């Protein structure tokens with residue numbers, strides 16, 4: 001098996017083209033909302049315990065969370081795990097809650113399913129791998 005892989009000439013090229021098509025799929029997503037970086041900036045400047053009023057739609061890319069770091073995310077409706085939407089800019093030091101009519105749209109970091117969550121569905125958690 002190992003020998004076949006080593007000799008297979010298209011292995012590397014195949015992986016590269018899969019990456020390109022994933023990027024193309026990202027680009028094809030309609031841009032309807034603010035960048036989630038704007039939300040991160042709001043969180044960074046908020047006082048601990050503040051309730052954040054979200055009335056806009058924030059769109060985030062799929063992220064790769066780091067073990068033991070803090071994130072805001074939501075339970076995935078597809079794989080039922082807790083997907084990370086954005087890194088907590090306060091590193092777990094300031095718990096914030098959310099209300100309003102806005103939404104966060106992001107791709108589950110486990111299964112890549114698209115999630116559209118309301119402020120009430122946002123959870124704050126430490127990623128444990």
Ligand SMILES: [Zn+2]
Pocket residue numbers: 076077078079080081083108109110111112113
């Ligand atoms: Zn998922």
